[in-house]
Amino acid sequence: MASTTDTPVETLALDITVDFSGGLEMLFSDQKRHSLSIPAIDNHGQPSTIAFLIDYLCKNTMKDPRAELFVLDEHIRPGILVLINDADWELEGEETYEIQAGDNILFVSTLHGARYYLLGFTPTYPEGKEVASGGIQTTVQDTAQA
Amino acid sequence: MQDKKPDINGLASSARNGVAMDNRIRSSRSFTDEEFERYSRQMIVPGMGKEGQLRLINSRLLIVGAGGLGCPAAQYIAGAGVGTIGIVDGDVVELSNLHRQVGHATSRIGMKKVDSLITHLRGLNPLPTYVPHDSHIDPQNAADIISQYDVVVDCTDNPATRYLISDVCVLLCKPLVSAASVQKSGQLIVLNCPPTPQGLLDRKYAPCYRCCFKKPPPAGAMLSCGEAGIMGPVVGMMGVAQAGEAIKIIASALHLPPSDPDSAPERNLQQPTLLLCSYDLESAVGPYTFRALKMASRKKTCFACGENSTLTLDGIKAGNPNYEQFCGLAATHSNLPPEERITAAAYHAARSRGELPEHVLLDTREKEHFSFGKIDGAVNVPFGKLLMTAAAVKRGGASTDQILGSAELQPLPEDAPIFVVCRRGLDSQEAVEKLKELGMGNGGKRKIMDIVGGMKAWKEEVDHSFPFI
Numbered sequence: 013m014a015s016t017t018d019t020p021v022e023t024l025a026l027d028i029t030v031d032f033s034g035g036l037e038m039l040f041s042d043q044k045r046h047s048l049s050i051p052a053i054d055n056h057g058q059p060s061t062i063a064f065l066i067d068y069l070c071k072n073t074m075k076d077p078r079a080e081l082f083v084l085d086e087h088i089r090p091g092i093l094v095l096i097n098d099a100d101w102e103l104e105g106e107e108t109y110e111i112q113a114g115d116n117i118l119f120v121s122t123l124h125g126a127r128y129y130l131l132g133f134t135p136t137y138p139e140g141k142e143v144a145s146g147g148i149q150t151t152v153q154d155t156a157q158a
Numbered sequence: 159m160q161d162k163k164p165d166i167n168g169l170a171s172s173a174r175n176g177v178a179m180d181n182r183i184r185s186s187r188s189f190t191d192e193e194f195e196r197y198s199r200q201m202i203v204p205g206m207g208k209e210g211q212l213r214l215i216n217s218r219l220l221i222v223g224a225g226g227l228g229c230p231a232a233q234y235i236a237g238a239g240v241g242t243i244g245i246v247d248g249d250v251v252e253l254s255n256l257h258r259q260v261g262h263a264t265s266r267i268g269m270k271k272v273d274s275l276i277t278h279l280r281g282l283n284p285l286p287t288y289v290p291h292d293s294h295i296d297p298q299n300a301a302d303i304i305s306q307y308d309v310v311v312d313c314t315d316n317p318a319t320r321y322l323i324s325d326v327c328v329l330l331c332k333p334l335v336s337a338a339s340v341q342k343s344g345q346l347i348v349l350n351c352p353p354t355p356q357g358l359l360d361r362k363y364a365p366c367y368r369c370c371f372k373k374p375p376p377a378g379a380m381l382s383c384g385e386a387g388i389m390g391p392v393v394g395m396m397g398v399a400q401a402g403e404a405i406k407i408i409a410s411a412l413h414l415p416p417s418d419p420d421s422a423p424e425r426n427l428q429q430p431t432l433l434l435c436s437y438d439l440e441s442a443v444g445p446y447t448f449r450a451l452k453m454a455s456r457k458k459t460c461f462a463c464g465e466n467s468t469l470t471l472d473g474i475k476a477g478n479p480n481y482e483q484f485c486g487l488a489a490t491h492s493n494l495p496p497e498e499r500i501t502a503a504a505y506h507a508a509r510s511r512g513e514l515p516e517h518v519l520l521d522t523r524e525k526e527h528f529s530f531g532k533i534d535g536a537v538n539v540p541f542g543k544l545l546m547t548a549a550a551v552k553r554g555g556a557s558t559d560q561i562l563g564s565a566e567l568q569p570l571p572e573d574a575p576i577f578v579v580c581r582r583g584l585d586s587q588e589a590v591e592k593l594k595e596l597g598m599g600n601g602g603k604r605k606i607m608d609i610v611g612g613m614k615a616w617k618e619e620v621d622h623s624f625p626f627i
Binding site for chain 2: 093
């Protein structure tokens with residue numbers, strides 16, 4: 013049974029680089045670049061896709077417990093761009109893109125400015141004074157303005 | 159400045175026709191001696207020439223935001239000789255602005271930012287007409303302000319305003335140069351350029367802000383109550399790059415409708431590109447410091463510029479869409495009961511009267527903030543670390559003793575209260591919830607309390623000299 017010389021397909025790996033930017037690196041040990049060897053085939057025997065990679069990253073690479081800063085309802089959360097070899101993943105088939113050896117996948121949190129946002133999320137200020145900010149009445153105190 | 163024709167064909171087309179006519183009339187004008195001298199070095203650059211310079215002089219450009227992006231952008235735009243420069247901002251200059259907002263000055267702290275920046279720009283180049291708009295841009299005034307200009311440079315600092323500006327630019331057919339910067343990262347993208355009427359999809363037209371960033375990040379999942387901070391050179395580079403893009407747009411007339419649309423169908427319909435700057439404090443310029451990312455073109459399904467879009471200027475004025483709600487900016491209030499909260503002043507008073515038992519004062523700010531000053535005896539466990547340890551406790555990989563980090567606190571009497579303080583009083587509330595969830599209240603024997611308003615309140619109520627950052 014063990015006589016086959018072919019490498020079992022399950023053990024094939026793809027060497028890729030995964031980059032995090034715009035603050036997302038904080039969820040991945042503060043490391044912007046990760047060189048990874050991921051399985052070429054997913055649990056269902058299909059070629060590994062971006063959807064598989066996102067799940068793989070959550071299970072294997074992310075040390076921070078705040079997975080909701082990266083995925084929501086099993087999809088990448090709004091406000092994160094996914095770039096496949098420096099091209100918006102929409103140009104490449106989004107989650108269904110089949111990962112190739114040598115690919116560079118970049119996850120970048122979109123920036124909208126320093127006010128209210130760190131890692132792209134909105135803090136709310138319970139005790140702040142009312143100020144007009146871009147016509148948006150909200151409570152805010154001293155903030156860094158872009 | 160501009161002799162606009164009466165608005166017969168709708169705002170967008172009349173504004174564009176007005177500009178086109180204006181430029182045709184004026185392109186025969188010759189330079190003054192001062193203009194010739196002042197702009198000589200840029201006019202001799204191949205591709206710029208007399209034509210390009212005249213287009214700059216005859217154009218009207220709006221900078222929204224006179225901050226870290228707006229200051230450097232405005233300097234180069236004014237220096238280049240753009241004829242009319244409008245600046246929108248409702249803030250005043252503060253000392254903490256000056257490390258990056260280099261168009262202001264120490265002597266102008268307290269002055270309106272628009273006036274301060276215009277003072278600076280006049281010193282650099284007195285020739286342009288400077289137009290101050292000294293309130294924040296909002297759904298009521300956005301179209302009125304933007305319609306007076308040919309090109310818009312978005313130098314604002316929050317998502318709701320960015321979506322608003324982009325939507326109005328789509329409806330008024332204005333090219334938009336958008337940039338953002340936080341902490342050590344910056345992003346830049348040129349949108350709606352050349353400007354294309356809403357709903358047109360027969361070619362690969364340029365995207366708008368919503369095509370690229372369909373939804374803002376969700377609210378309520380904030381990482382830290384501490385300020386992200388921002389590096390001057392990073393936001394500065396982005397602002398200067400915005401000026402560069404705006405100058406290109408005007409000099410090559412991309413803000414004007416083509417004289418014959420069919421003769422140049424693919425006119426500058428280039429690959430939309432998002433420039434990403436990622437600054438690393440610990441290394442020199444590397445291969446990934448700047449990345450040019452290929453973005454998709456206008457989306458058929460886009461809420462603002464796509465097919466069947468229902469977005470209108472009247473709708474925006476009437477509050478539709480609701481930008482505040484879209485970006486989740488509605489404030490939420492504490493869920494903690496009042497008995498689990500104490501003001502900074504009350505904590506200080508009780509402590510100085512010796513009324514507090516032995517307790518732990520937990521400070522959840524980032525260590526950079528903590529390093530500038532703390533309340534005596536405070537223990538620093540940054541919020542992120544606290545959450546991480548809390549998650550480990552839940553998984554069974556750590557004990558609750560490890561939450562408070564410091565060994566000298568152990569063993570802690572089971573009724574010793576824990577007071578939690580953060581920067582402005584948000585993380586601390588969540589930390590109190592977390593600690594309770596982990597059973598650290600010991601069934602009610604131990605009080606876990608939030609210090610309302612964090613170290614900012616401590617500075618205001620207790621110690622005015624506290625180095626709050």
